[in-house]
Amino acid sequence: MFRVRVCVLIASLGLVEPVAMAAHHGSAAFESGKSVVLKGTVKEWVYSNPHCLLVLDVKREDGTLVEWVAEGQAPNTIFPVGYRKDSFKPGDQVAITVEQVKTGQPVGRILEAVLADGSVLGRASSAGAPPPRDQ
Amino acid sequence: MREPAQMRACTWIFLAILAFAVIQRPSVTLAQGGGAPGGWVTPDYAEPQVPVARRSSAPRRSMAGTWIPIGRFGTGTQAGGVHLKPNDGRPENQLPYTPFGLKLYETHKALEGADAVPPALGNDPRNLCEPLGMPRVNHYNLNLVQIMQDDYKVAILYQFDNRWRVIWTDGRQLPTVVEGGAVKLGDEIREQRFLGYSVGRWSDDTTLEAVTVGTMPEDRVWLDSTGRPITDQVRVTERIRRLDSHTIEWSETIDDPKVYSKPWETMRLPMRLADPRTDVMEYYCSPVEQQNYNRRFGNSASGGAGGR
Numbered sequence: 001m002f003r004v005r006v007c008v009l010i011a012s013l014g015l016v017e018p019v020a021m022a023a024h025h026g027s028a029a030f031e032s033g034k035s036v037v038l039k040g041t042v043k044e045w046v047y048s049n050p051h052c053l054l055v056l057d058v059k060r061e062d063g064t065l066v067e068w069v070a071e072g073q074a075p076n077t078i079f080p081v082g083y084r085k086d087s088f089k090p091g092d093q094v095a096i097t098v099e100q101v102k103t104g105q106p107v108g109r110i111l112e113a114v115l116a117d118g119s120v121l122g123r124a125s126s127a128g129a130p131p132p133r134d135q
Numbered sequence: 136m137r138e139p140a141q142m143r144a145c146t147w148i149f150l151a152i153l154a155f156a157v158i159q160r161p162s163v164t165l166a167q168g169g170g171a172p173g174g175w176v177t178p179d180y181a182e183p184q185v186p187v188a189r190r191s192s193a194p195r196r197s198m199a200g201t202w203i204p205i206g207r208f209g210t211g212t213q214a215g216g217v218h219l220k221p222n223d224g225r226p227e228n229q230l231p232y233t234p235f236g237l238k239l240y241e242t243h244k245a246l247e248g249a250d251a252v253p254p255a256l257g258n259d260p261r262n263l264c265e266p267l268g269m270p271r272v273n274h275y276n277l278n279l280v281q282i283m284q285d286d287y288k289v290a291i292l293y294q295f296d297n298r299w300r301v302i303w304t305d306g307r308q309l310p311t312v313v314e315g316g317a318v319k320l321g322d323e324i325r326e327q328r329f330l331g332y333s334v335g336r337w338s339d340d341t342t343l344e345a346v347t348v349g350t351m352p353e354d355r356v357w358l359d360s361t362g363r364p365i366t367d368q369v370r371v372t373e374r375i376r377r378l379d380s381h382t383i384e385w386s387e388t389i390d391d392p393k394v395y396s397k398p399w400e401t402m403r404l405p406m407r408l409a410d411p412r413t414d415v416m417e418y419y420c421s422p423v424e425q426q427n428y429n430r431r432f433g434n435s436a437s438g439g440a441g442g443r
Contacts, residue, residue, distance in 0.1 A: 027247075027251065028246065028251040028252060028253055029253045029254055029436040029437065030436075046427070046431075048421075048424045048427065048428070049418065049419055049420065049421055049424050049425075050420065050424070050425060050428060051428055051432065053428065053431055053432060055431075069431055069432050069435070071428075071432050074418055075416060075418075076294065076416040076417070076418040077276075077278075077418075079177070079416060080177075080178065080179075080180050080181070080208060101435065101436040103435065103436065103437070105435040105436070106435075107432055107435045107436055
């Protein structure tokens with residue numbers, strides 16, 4: 001029976017593998033494969049189409065603030081990964097990992113988000129989507 | 136202390152009860168991972184396909200259900216090009232363009248694929264919230280689709296932009312495409328449609344074959360998100376096979392002699408049956424939200440090149 005329980009446990013673990021995200025617009029604008037970790041204060045979370053937008057104040061080393069805008073996919077696409085309309089609230093202290101645009105402007109797409117309560121949400125963009133798994 | 140024989144008997148009894156419980160589960164697995172707050176069942180994209188042993192044979196002439204592509208979430212997205220021919224520059228995925236087709240492709244500035252441009256430079260009609268049209272509806276985030284039917288028709292409900300399409304199965308004739316792209320129904324000339332005119336027939340009890348003509352011209356629609364062209368001369372043939380109680384396979388072939396020198400297969404997508412109670416989230420193109428996105432993100436991502 002112990003073996004059976006182990007098998008059931010292993011099978012269950014197989015079901016919680018992160019799912020890949022869908023792409024909506026092109027990857028040409030992004031520095032593919034180069035990620036930046038941003039820690040800052042949420043100004044706004046726009047749960048909209050074609051992409052959700054997270055506006056964040058991030059403090060530079062010299063103490064000045066820079067406003068970052070990070071996108072996720074559309075609500076229906078990032079919902080399965082856990083992103084909700086109230087995942088980010090103004091004033092929340094969060095950390096996000098983004099892939100920045102090639103232009104160098106403070107915009108990027110969300111690869112991972114650590115919310116104010118410490119919970120972690122996965123990819124909100126198509127960047128680096130893992131290969132399909134058998135079901 | 137039980138005897139080994141007794142323990143073996145207990146084990147066998149337990150396994151028999153377990154097997155009985157599995158067999159007695161509903162034929163459609165109810166959402167677990169997706170959740171159902173307040174009874175509103177959310178899509179469970181990570182749910183594995185029901186094991187073969189728990190599937191039954193295909194019902195007769197029925198494609199009804201809520202369907203999710205088998206594989207990881209995103210299998211039906213096709214952002215990088217149609218399912219069987221992604222636009223990735225590989226030789227095996229080159230398309231049989233006619234000279235006109237290639238020229239037309241080069242005028243399309245897509246945000247995806249081998250020739251992608253930055254967001255603000257694109258000219259995808261989708262970005263103006265134009266209807267995708269047929270067959271692009273089959274190649275645009277096809278990650279959850281509902282099929283409903285009666286004795287006369289099969290209706291496909293697409294998630295994107297809440298679009299629906301009817302395939303008539305009542306024996307009516309397929310319209311004839313006439314000069315200029317319009318269609319002829321009997322003696323009457325009728326308008327072109329984004330989703331065209333679709334007529335289907337059951338080639339056997341588990342296979343629906345549908346043909347679509349009468350779609351919009353090439354200056355209104357694209358084949359996929361990588362800017363591949365399609366014209367109003369296209370004849371789209373779909374074949375939906377019900378493989379068993381929980382599985383369909385949806386394939387599509389396009390024949391558009393104006394832009395492709397021969398017919399080719401775009402999609403062969405296996406899909407699994409989802410919980411019939413699944414609530415489908417809205418997924419739409421709103422000019423207001425699109426404009427806001429361009430202003431706050433898209434233009435910056437393009438180096439301030441201006442919005443669409």
